[in-house]
Amino acid sequence: MITKFIAPEIIFGEEAIQQTGESFLRLGAQRVLIVSDPGVAEAGWTEKAIHSLTEASLTYISYFEATTNPQVKEVEKGAQIYIENECEAVLGVGGGSALDVAKAIAVLVNNGGRIEDYEGIDKINKPLPPTIMISTTSGSGSEVSQFAIILDPARKKKMTIVSKSLVPDIAIVDPFTLMTKDSLLTAATGLDVLTHAIEAYVSVAATPLTDVQAIRSMELAERYLRPSVASKTNLEAKKAMAMSSLQAGLAFSNAILGAVHAMSHAIGGQYELSHGEINSILLPHVMEFNFIAAPERFAHIGTIFCKQEYSDRRIDYGRTAIAAIRNLADDIGAPKTLREAGLKKPDYELMADIALNDACMVTNPRDVTKKDIEQLLQNAY
Amino acid sequence: MITKFIAPEIIFGEEAIQQTGESFLRLGAQRVLIVSDPGVAEAGWTEKAIHSLTEASLTYISYFEATTNPQVKEVEKGAQIYIENECEAVLGVGGGSALDVAKAIAVLVNNGGRIEDYEGIDKINKPLPPTIMISTTSGSGSEVSQFAIILDPARKKKMTIVSKSLVPDIAIVDPFTLMTKDSLLTAATGLDVLTHAIEAYVSVAATPLTDVQAIRSMELAERYLRPSVASKTNLEAKKAMAMSSLQAGLAFSNAILGAVHAMSHAIGGQYELSHGEINSILLPHVMEFNFIAAPERFAHIGTIFCKQEYSDRRIDYGRTAIAAIRNLADDIGAPKTLREAGLKKPDYELMADIALNDACMVTNPRDVTKKDIEQLLQNAY
Numbered sequence: 001m002i003t004k005f006i007a008p009e010i011i012f013g014e015e016a017i018q019q020t021g022e023s024f025l026r027l028g029a030q031r032v033l034i035v036s037d038p039g040v041a042e043a044g045w046t047e048k049a050i051h052s053l054t055e056a057s058l059t060y061i062s063y064f065e066a067t068t069n070p071q072v073k074e075v076e077k078g079a080q081i082y083i084e085n086e087c088e089a090v091l092g093v094g095g096g097s098a099l100d101v102a103k104a105i106a107v108l109v110n111n112g113g114r115i116e117d118y119e120g121i122d123k124i125n126k127p128l129p130p131t132i133m134i135s136t137t138s139g140s141g142s143e144v145s146q147f148a149i150i151l152d153p154a155r156k157k158k159m160t161i162v163s164k165s166l167v168p169d170i171a172i173v174d175p176f177t178l179m180t181k182d183s184l185l186t187a188a189t190g191l192d193v194l195t196h197a198i199e200a201y202v203s204v205a206a207t208p209l210t211d212v213q214a215i216r217s218m219e220l221a222e223r224y225l226r227p228s229v230a231s232k233t234n235l236e237a238k239k240a241m242a243m244s245s246l247q248a249g250l251a252f253s254n255a256i257l258g259a260v261h262a263m264s265h266a267i268g269g270q271y272e273l274s275h276g277e278i279n280s281i282l283l284p285h286v287m288e289f290n291f292i293a294a295p296e297r298f299a300h301i302g303t304i305f306c307k308q309e310y311s312d313r314r315i316d317y318g319r320t321a322i323a324a325i326r327n328l329a330d331d332i333g334a335p336k337t338l339r340e341a342g343l344k345k346p347d348y349e350l351m352a353d354i355a356l357n358d359a360c361m362v363t364n365p366r367d368v369t370k371k372d373i374e375q376l377l378q379n380a381y
Numbered sequence: 382m383i384t385k386f387i388a389p390e391i392i393f394g395e396e397a398i399q400q401t402g403e404s405f406l407r408l409g410a411q412r413v414l415i416v417s418d419p420g421v422a423e424a425g426w427t428e429k430a431i432h433s434l435t436e437a438s439l440t441y442i443s444y445f446e447a448t449t450n451p452q453v454k455e456v457e458k459g460a461q462i463y464i465e466n467e468c469e470a471v472l473g474v475g476g477g478s479a480l481d482v483a484k485a486i487a488v489l490v491n492n493g494g495r496i497e498d499y500e501g502i503d504k505i506n507k508p509l510p511p512t513i514m515i516s517t518t519s520g521s522g523s524e525v526s527q528f529a530i531i532l533d534p535a536r537k538k539k540m541t542i543v544s545k546s547l548v549p550d551i552a553i554v555d556p557f558t559l560m561t562k563d564s565l566l567t568a569a570t571g572l573d574v575l576t577h578a579i580e581a582y583v584s585v586a587a588t589p590l591t592d593v594q595a596i597r598s599m600e601l602a603e604r605y606l607r608p609s610v611a612s613k614t615n616l617e618a619k620k621a622m623a624m625s626s627l628q629a630g631l632a633f634s635n636a637i638l639g640a641v642h643a644m645s646h647a648i649g650g651q652y653e654l655s656h657g658e659i660n661s662i663l664l665p666h667v668m669e670f671n672f673i674a675a676p677e678r679f680a681h682i683g684t685i686f687c688k689q690e691y692s693d694r695r696i697d698y699g700r701t702a703i704a705a706i707r708n709l710a711d712d713i714g715a716p717k718t719l720r721e722a723g724l725k726k727p728d729y730e731l732m733a734d735i736a737l738n739d740a741c742m743v744t745n746p747r748d749v750t751k752k753d754i755e756q757l758l759q760n761a762y
Contacts, residue, residue, distance in 0.1 A: 012588075
């Protein structure tokens with residue numbers, strides 16, 4: 001079996017944003033398109049990045065119109081602005097949404113066509129312009145991943161685009177940015193991190209190189225997610241969750257994900273809901289379903305979340321893991337059901353159809369039928 | 382504090398060499414300089430790489446003259462061949478020596494000057510041509526690292542060149558290549574791996590991203606180094622040691638090393654000795670010296686090598702680690718003293734002077750004086 005692993009250069013730490021300008025210089029770029037969203041801009045993070053660009057004598061164009069579930073038209077508009085202004089590089093600043101738009105823009109400007117053409121795995125042929133991604137939410141892992149998720153409203157579908165080309169040249173993570181997130185967003189993005197780590201760890205494409213990252217990510221989330229939700233100013237917890245997110249990103253970017261994300265993308269294409277919340281609701285249900293496919297791995301997750309030593313009582317430890325994840329989500333106030341999360345009159349059959357064809361379903365450890373997905377959605381409703 | 386991490390794209394597994402041609406196509410290169418050594422070529426690994434290049438319709442020039450402790454003139458000759466033949470990319474095939482020559486050639490052809498100009502940290506300004514490194518010894522970690530070590534015979538000095546630019550674009554590791562190594566080379570390179578992992582783990586530049594790699598590398602070496610030395614055909618052990626080497630490489634490339642390597646470079650510049658053997662002789666002595674700088678980390682190493690649970694009896698565990706490393710080296714027949722390894726009439730003062738100024742000394746966890754080094758060398762003689 002061949003193991004592949006790819007990661008961007010990583011710059012992690014307090015005030016890491018100050019290295020943005022210098023980093024673009026190293027990549028040989030002079031004129032940068034900055035992609036962000038209004039909330040992140042208001043919090044002052046884009047300003048910090050701009051300050052660093054200006055200090056390095058670089059020029060820039062701002063495009064701060066990314067939305068929570070970013071759409072095809074946002075990518076197209078950004079690409080047009082890039083081309084009209086003769087930019088040479090793309091800087092994303094924000095959470096997964098802004099970074100995914102930034103990455104998709106970089107695809108379009110060098111590859112042409114429509115972003116829909118690149119849906120699926122390895123459809124991008126030409127290299128992208130230099131890209132740097134500054135993560136401000138520590139949830140999506142987009143700053144290190146091969147993934148971009150873009151909503152196609154015409155088909156009511158979240159497209160999963162997977163390609164090595166989508167791994168940015170440089171990922172910048174500054175834990176200070178997490179101190180402006182409210183507790184709801186901290187909980188939702190934290191549970192997204194946990195879902196990344198768990199799905200990557202039990203993925204059929206997991207490797208020793210992704211396992212070490214996934215395990216460490218879970219250990220950090222187990223210890224620091226609760227205090228991070230509890231306090232905006234607990235810098236130790238913010239640093240730990242930023243690292244947890246980064247390590248989960250390195251794991252899932254290379255091991256891919258599973259049924260939680262396939263279903264979550266299907267739901268997210270149809271309904272305007274929080275991606276992190278949907279994941280956290282689906283996660284224990286899918287863990288129960290996947291359990292028999294990888295009992296040893298679920299037992300290991302049990303030892304992390306229950307802080308007990310692994311023995312050969314595998315079944316018990318696996319079940320303990322699932323209960324522990326439920327407790328954690330409860331403790332930080334995550335909704336328990338899709339209904340609670342705002343899902344109304346779900347069309348189970350349609351969503352099951354879409355989920356079954358999502359790129360993330362390929363690496364789920366247990367074989368999945370359409371009927372299985374319908375049942376899981378009903379359980380989670 | 383800012384944490385930085387950089388790694389090449391990694392392709393790991395049986396027959397991974399077959400992906401060489403396709404990988405160069407992705408990097409946009411058509412004409413490749415292949416750098417290797419006569420032994421590796423004889424074992425048939427360069428032929429496999431050439432087969433893959435030819436299948437991808439690429440052309441190549443062979444330069445198979447790297448030696449065990451590669452010298453400045455080998456780099457200069459290779460660069461000349463590259464330029465005369467209008468090559469566009471560099472492929473290294475071999476152990477650390479061949480890969481370091483390949484990387485140094487890539488530096489010269491795009492940066493000009495003499496290779497001595499780039500000694501030290503971050504002296505390389507222009508990007509390198511596309512580089513792919515195929516590791517066939519699983520010791521040096523050169524296929525993933527920011528390092529190249531080149532001997533300057535004029536100064537009798539092993540130059541340490543450290544730069545992000547030296548991280549190859551793609552690292553290819555095929556565990557099958559380890560099945561042609563004899564037990565002596567397997568032992569020496571395995572102990573080199575162990576030294577990388579331990580020095581990176583206790584380095585002052587260690588980060589959570591390097592720790593997970595260093596720890597996993599030690600766990601694998603603890604379990605698989607003995608059986609790998611025992612048998613050429615134990616593929617499970619070869620795979621594990623190849624992964625251990627890769628993970629140690631990822632760790633030390635980013636956390637740098639310490640006094641063992643600083644001293645080993647100093648000795649290697651003066652005397653023609655095996656780098657792996659020198660490291661393994663120095664390692665327990667330096668561990669004893671460094672112990673008080675990082676008792677918790679040494680205790681953790683103790684838990685890995687003694688398979689016992691960590692308690693708060695730190696001193697005992699740390700000492701256990703050192704004894705365990707000595708046992709491991711004994712078991713696989715490594716020499717115990719520098720005298721046994723062939724070192725004759727050492728000039729302690731001269732070597733201490735050189736070691737003190739080696740780039741690797743900066744990250745040693747305990748402050749080191751010239752007198753300390755002289756004492757350590759005497760202890761190890």
